[in-house]
Amino acid sequence: MEYFVQQLINGITLGSIYGLIAIGYTMVYGIVGMINFAHGDIFMVGAFLALIAFLVLVALGISTVPLALFIVLLVSMALTALYGWTVERIAYRPLRHSFRLAPLISAIGMSIVLQNYVQVAQGARVKPLPPLVHGGYTLFEGNDFAVRLSNIQIIIIITTIALMTGFSFLVARTRLGRNMRACEQDLKMAALVGIDVDRTISLTFVIGAALASVAGLMFLLYYGVVDFFIGFLAGVKAFTAAVLGGIGSLPGAMIGGILIGLIETMWSAYFSIEYKDVAAFAILIIVLIFLPTGLLGRPEVEKV
Amino acid sequence: MTAHAEPLLSLRGVKAYYGNVAALKGVDVEVREGEIVALIGANGAGKSTLMMTVFGAPRARQGQIHFAGRDITALPTHEIAKLRIAQSPEGRRIFSRMTVMENLQIGATVTDAVDLGADLERVFTLFPRLRDRRHQRGGTLSGGEQQMLAIGRALMSRPRLILLDEPSLGLAPLLVQQIFAAIRALNERDKLTVFLVEQNAYHALKLAHRGYVMVNGLIALQGSGSELLRRPEIRAAYLEGGVR
Ligand SMILES: Nc1ncnc2c1ncn2[C@@H]1O[C@H](COP(=O)(O)OP(=O)(O)OP(=O)(O)O)[C@@H](O)[C@H]1O
Numbered sequence: 150m151e152y153f154v155q156q157l158i159n160g161i162t163l164g165s166i167y168g169l170i171a172i173g174y175t176m177v178y179g180i181v182g183m184i185n186f187a188h189g190d191i192f193m194v195g196a197f198l199a200l201i202a203f204l205v206l207v208a209l210g211i212s213t214v215p216l217a218l219f220i221v222l223l224v225s226m227a228l229t230a231l232y233g234w235t236v237e238r239i240a241y242r243p244l245r246h247s248f249r250l251a252p253l254i255s256a257i258g259m260s261i262v263l264q265n266y267v268q269v270a271q272g273a274r275v276k277p278l279p280p281l282v283h284g285g286y287t288l289f290e291g292n293d294f295a296v297r298l299s300n301i302q303i304i305i306i307i308t309t310i311a312l313m314t315g316f317s318f319l320v321a322r323t324r325l326g327r328n329m330r331a332c333e334q335d336l337k338m339a340a341l342v343g344i345d346v347d348r349t350i351s352l353t354f355v356i357g358a359a360l361a362s363v364a365g366l367m368f369l370l371y372y373g374v375v376d377f378f379i380g381f382l383a384g385v386k387a388f389t390a391a392v393l394g395g396i397g398s399l400p401g402a403m404i405g406g407i408l409i410g411l412i413e414t415m416w417s418a419y420f421s422i423e424y425k426d427v428a429a430f431a432i433l434i435i436v437l438i439f440l441p442t443g444l445l446g447r448p449e450v451e452k453v
Numbered sequence: 454m455t456a457h458a459e460p461l462l463s464l465r466g467v468k469a470y471y472g473n474v475a476a477l478k479g480v481d482v483e484v485r486e487g488e489i490v491a492l493i494g495a496n497g498a499g500k501s502t503l504m505m506t507v508f509g510a511p512r513a514r515q516g517q518i519h520f521a522g523r524d525i526t527a528l529p530t531h532e533i534a535k536l537r538i539a540q541s542p543e544g545r546r547i548f549s550r551m552t553v554m555e556n557l558q559i560g561a562t563v564t565d566a567v568d569l570g571a572d573l574e575r576v577f578t579l580f581p582r583l584r585d586r587r588h589q590r591g592g593t594l595s596g597g598e599q600q601m602l603a604i605g606r607a608l609m610s611r612p613r614l615i616l617l618d619e620p621s622l623g624l625a626p627l628l629v630q631q632i633f634a635a636i637r638a639l640n641e642r643d644k645l646t647v648f649l650v651e652q653n654a655y656h657a658l659k660l661a662h663r664g665y666v667m668v669n670g671l672i673a674l675q676g677s678g679s680e681l682l683r684r685p686e687i688r689a690a691y692l693e694g695g696v697r
């Protein structure tokens with residue numbers, strides 16, 4: 150029982166990271182109808198930018214951890230957003246009216262470009278970050294097992310909840326959110342009422358990348374290491390989360406993220422840690438076969 | 454209206470294509486300030502294409518489109534909307550997963566929602582049904598209500614010119630009369646200029662000051678509404694045996 154609760158906590162933490170990435174997949178799919186295969190690598194770039202920002206802050210002598218965390222968060226969000234914007238601008242927008250597979254191929258290309266770029270710029274070896282956030286709480290003990298909730302886990306879960314709440318509010322209540330939903334439902338009509346569709350799509354990529362960069366920062370804090378390849382696995386799992394939740398659905402991406410995190414953690418804990426990645430892929434295949442619209446997705450029939 | 458005043462909207466020699474298939478083959482149309490102009494023609498003649506080409510979707514490959522003295526032929530679609538041309542397009546294209554209220558707010562994009570309350574009030578006065586349904590999702594409205602919403606959404610931009618593509622399609626006769634009465638009121642009371650596509654040629658030509666008849670991507674006939682109504686070829690093609 151204690152062991153299970155501990156896995157639950159770990160799973161939700163991991164799932165938060167996947168959920169933040171999954172939002173980017175689902176938003177872009179909702180509006181432009183493409184899978185942005187480079188999104189996992191945007192997450193990876195976010196993690197590296199966070200690492201670099203930390204090192205710069207240390208060099209500058211800023212060592213108050215909460216302040217440093219906050220600055221790193223903002224800096225990496227802003228810079229990663231710029232990457233997201235650029236990728237859309239140079240690799241997807243010119244192909245928007247091309248044949249359907251063109252942006253997809255371009256996305257795979259961008260994914261490879263980003264990986265190689267980081268590999269060349271930062272080296273292929275794993276980069277460590279000395280642990281910054283220490284400590285935590287022992288929730289309860291029993292059967293020689295203490296259930297722990299670390300401060301890092303608290304930070305990750307709270308930040309995720311805050312971001313998802315803020316983001317949901319943005320989509321549901323603000324003008325930008327309304328424009329995004331209008332574009333998602335009918336691009337042509339959105340343009341007819343005067344919405345700048347290109348700008349709205351750009352902002353979608355920017356927001357998705359900013360959220361992925363937060364996930365990158367969390368990943369860095371949680372595992373303490375990054376390398377140029379982390380975007381691939383995390384990307385596939387977040388994509389699976391988006392598909393499981395119902396691609397195009399925002400709450401679906403969040404719930405899907407948590408579920409994938411839980412499944413992966415439970416699988417590692419009770420079956421085999423070597424095959425934890427297989428679990429996520431197996432889910433992707435099963436969902437695609439038996440539940441192609443996901444948990445909260447809608448069938449592709451609507452449209453007058 | 455003065456005879457030599459420059460038209461509010463003019464298309465000259467406009468050609469538009471879907472792929473390599475020509476849908477408009479050199480169209481000349483004028484809509485003057487304060488007019489109701491009707492465009493009629495058989496299915497597939499290119500009426501909806503003409504409406505959409507004004508907004509650059511599809512873009513005119515040849516010819517010029519001017520609005521309020523400005524060449525808008527190459528302007529991006531959303532910039533054209535900002536000049537206060539609104540369209541209630543074919544198929545209504547309601548944002549079905551948004552509420553009626555949100556659809557109307559989206560319609561006010563180009564006004565920056567200045568005076569949103571007054572604009573909403575104007576639409577609700579014209580179509581009281583929308584007020585009752587304002588928290589309902591667009592997709593759950595009846596066909597007639599969706600039509601009202603599509604027109605209402607277009608009006609929310611406080612347009613100088615409104616393009617209406619088959620506003621009476623699929624509506625019960627009573628509702629058709631309501632919609633046409635609303636169009637007349639908008640034109641007479643609010644001095645709104647209207648460019649209207651209609652299957653219902655009789656109603657449209659009775660309502661309109663002038664009309665154009667489109668055949669196969671070209672304007673075949675034009676004239677005042679009453680003139681066109683008397684033409685035997687119109688009677689034969691669009692009126693006789695049709696809905697009165
Ligand atoms: N998106 C499109 N892609 C390719 N061809 C199209 C497209 N839309 C219309 N067409 C073709 O262009 C021609 C003109 O179509 P359009 O919709 O403008 O006619 P219409 O006069 O509005 O007809 P209706 O009265 O049926 O609405 C038709 O031959 C139609 O098949």
Ligand SMILES: [Mg+2]
Pocket residue numbers: 500501502543
């Ligand atoms: Mg049509």
